[in-house]
Amino acid sequence: MEILAVIPARGGSKGIPRKNIRLLNGKPLIYYQLKNALKSKYIDDIVVTSDDEDILDYASNYDVYLRKRPSELAKDDVTLDPVIYDAVNYMENMLMKKYDIVVTLQPTSPLLRPETLDKAIRYFIENDLDTLVPVVDATHLYWREVNGKIVPDFKERLNRQYLPKKYKETGAFLISKREFIRENSRFGKKVDIFILDEIEGVDIDTPLDWLIADTLLKRLTILFVVNGNEKIGMGHIYRTITLADRLMGHNILFLTWDSDEKALKLLKDHNYKVISTSKENLLDVISDIKPNVVINDILDTETEYIKKLKKLGCFVVNFEDLGEGADEAHLVFNALYEKTNPKPTHKFGYEYECLNEKFYLYPPIEFRENPETLFICFGGVDQNNLTCRVLSTVPDLIKETTIDKIIVVVGPGYRYKEELDRIIANLEGNIKVYQNVRNMPKLMKEADIAITSNGRTIYELTAMGIPTISIAQNDRETLHLFARYHPGIRYLGIACTVSDRDIIEAIKEIANNQDLRKKMYLAQIKASKIIRQGIERVINEIMASYWRWRNEKDQNW
Secondary structure, eight states: OOEEEEEEOOSOOSSSTTGGGSEETTEEHHHHHHHHHHHOSSOOEEEEEESOHHHHHHHTTSSOEEEEOOGGGSSTTOOHHHHHHHHHHHHHHHHTOOOSEEEEOOTTOTTOOHHHHHHHHHHHHHTTOSEEEEEEEOOSOOEEEETTEEEESSSSOOOGGGSOOOEEEOSSOEEEEGGGOBTTBOOOSSEEEEEEOTTTTOOOOSHHHHHHHHHHHTOOEEEEEEOOBTTTBSHHHHHHHHHHHHTBTBEEEEEESSOOHHHHHHHHHTTOEEEEOOGGGHHHHHHHHOOSEEEEESSSOOHHHHHHHHHTTOEEEEESOOSGGGGGSSEEEESSBOOSSOOTTEEESGGGOOOOGGGGGSOOOOOOSSOOEEEEEOTTTOTTOHHHHHHTTHHHHHHHSSOOEEEEEEOTTOOOHHHHHHHHHTOOSEEEEEESOSOHHHHHTTOSEEEEESSTHHHHHHHTTOOEEEEESSTGGGGBHHHHHOTTEEEEEEGGGOOHHHHHHHHHHHHHOHHHHHHHHHHHHHHHHHHTTHHHHHHHHHHHHHHHHHHHHHHHO
């Protein structure tokens, strides 16, 4: 069985001048269909038919035949049928052979993949079709003009999934038996459609189509490697979801080996594909996925792991990585823990914080002369039960300050709930406890003063402009330099060295000293503007660094 591919590429174009030879993502538009034809397992010969010398000169770099199109077939009003007919006859006369199948490949469909083309050819052969037409799903509510009036092209208004299917023809390819290639048609009686996904079915007719295609050609497969469970909390899961949401449009996948059902549900509820594996099989799974970018949010990585990722051709981005693998990664972000004299590829500091998207729905708080509400939150686990220690100071606070409302937030891993309930039962005042909070900024916006540990909540409180007291839960948290030195935060030290008297005195001083609290508030507001730009700063850095790396890699090759 002999199969011929015909690539028609006229030099003129009204919508986009010289479209077929213009560079799209660094390659001439015609390149993409040349690549598909050359990579096909079924196509025997390829001919480019054009009236343009530049197009023919470019195509001559490939293992294809060239047909200088007769001038009468290069006019604006000439359809493809006579052009294909001419090219097929030219090839058969020149090679003294007869083709069984002719595949038309228009350059205006650069997103088509060779695997899809071969799948379509195989479908055509197996079903003994005369003609196969590629289409995309175009099911929508349509309107049409009838006798000068606009009328609905549907019987009743339904959601899209309940409407009768409609398909739009795309120019990606058209497959016909040779006997049906005529001057005015390429269709036989037995016709079927081949449904392409919306990306591969993109046709370029307008500058907007060009922009869409260029963007889609830059679409990456981005793999997030992350864990979330009761022991380590959900912070890493939430951050990767935040990043993934801002990278929408790319092919996003999540890979995990030590996540509990809650973490898995959280990822799936955000409509992301999640792959669970073992730590031992991690690299094998990544090798099968072939991602462009791997984003590790798993704390301390090992050198060997990062080196193997790079060997697989991945661009490696790590978050909060203090392990030896950090020095091997292409890019490292660490908003919490800073280093002196970091490598240029290591981005440290609060300007790289990735706030949950809900914080962008709430502006910072307004300053109140007399503080009313204290916000208490010591992370998902609160290993030192600082929550109960702070609550024990409430009677004195209510007596000696204007604070009369307490908001307490505990995480899913909090183990002291019974003790917390006993303390609250013996306290008077307006005290509300929340666990597994879904909308943290909604609660924070009620606060005038906050007390927290040295984790990510520090940045969230700063983003809301709230004067804050912080206590480190462990040695790692003492490395959080922003919490230690920022003027909007009063740092008390590590939990084991902080007394209850230290806690109450710090709260009372901030509550009762309006000038001090105003200075802290203004410092928080200033930093808030920077923190609220953090996610865009991170995304821009990842994408710019990736393409810089990719271009250098291509040039070296």
